[in-house]
Amino acid sequence: MKLDILYFAWVRERIGVPRETLETDAETVTDLVQELSARDERHALAFSDLRAIRVAVDQDLSDFSAPLAGAREVAFFPPMTGG
Amino acid sequence: MKLDILYFAWVRERIGVPRETLETDAETVTDLVQELSARDERHALAFSDLRAIRVAVDQDLSDFSAPLAGAREVAFFPPMTGG
């Protein structure tokens, strides 16, 4: 499965890129986070405290247990601060 | 004591005038209402249900037990409907 992975705010800064594309068999968001964290220091650092990270699957707020079957786009970012 | 008595909305319509001046010894608003009600049919009708009437003494919302010593102006009107 080919996934677009997006990063925002300080998650983007820690990862170093705003977006990357990944060929993966991850079944859930948690699987995906583990796969990304294993890649390098930057990813490992960005995902070191998941309580500080929010996730959206195909542009809908989701959680780490969410399945990725059929997903096209997963985004990671800090708690939102709009308004 | 000389008092200006003001009426608003349907109280004014029932009394027939927006304002009158009265020389009175009424000690409280209740005394004043009784004195006015005794004057004629119009006043008696206007004051027939005091639950439907609000009172202000010298332009401050008040109640029927309020003393009138030193007062200059008393107003009677229905519950307010601004906004």
Add this chain to the structure above:
Amino acid sequence: MLAVPEIRVQHAPFDFATECAGFAAGRTDLGAVVTFCGIVRQDGAGQLQQMEIEHYPGMTERALQAIADEASARWALGACLVIHRYGVLTPGERIMMVATGAAHRADAFAAADFLMDYLKSRAPFWKRETTQHSTGWVAAKASDEAALQRW
């Protein structure tokens, strides 16, 4: 950033856009502005021809000032405006507005909501509606009096 409430009671229309643009203009200490505007609403049957608002000159200004002062004392307001019209108005016309400015949104929202609840039941205005068939004074609602218990 103490608010000195501005109170205006007038027959003339006010320009909502101009008031919104001018309120707290140039202030950089206020992060949140809330406005409320009350409009003469046509009834479902479309029969309202006019609404006439009577008030108690002198007491009206005092009452609005007292309500705005109370709001400014309860919440951290940096700016506060109340405008209320009287006289004959037609459906769609703006009756009144309030505006509140604060550092944070919770204060601005609560103060505007409070101002409206108190203004509705404690400021000396009375509305009379005229339709094609009748004319009559608007009755106060029990829900408006009950709303004061929120504060």
Add this chain to the structure above:
Amino acid sequence: MLAVPEIRVQHAPFDFATECAGFAAGRTDLGAVVTFCGIVRQDGAGQLQQMEIEHYPGMTERALQAIADEASARWALGACLVIHRYGVLTPGERIMMVATGAAHRADAFAAADFLMDYLKSRAPFWKRETTQHSTGWVAAKASDEAALQRW
């Protein structure tokens, strides 16, 4: 009088006066309009130089639409507008606004308050503040997340 929420996400400034004047203009079925405007607030020390707002194009519009649809479903809204800017802003600039119109004031107030609470914590915007000495992402407040429990 079902509301079809209007959502705008843009870098360009919006004209608050024009938006206020145009919102629900000509409608005679709405007796109450509430607006909220968020402004870049200078900090106490006067050191804020700029605020940059990052967002998630695509999801931002979807999230705002979903929040506005939810507000329209919960309250009897006749009109609903949300505008939110992104990019670099300076102190005193307007960041965003919401407007709600309803027959009665309680619906207009509650819907605007709800929109702000949800927009704050559920729409994908992130603020970064730059002062003379440092730059950093604004942290989400526990009180903002807690505010959602009100609804």
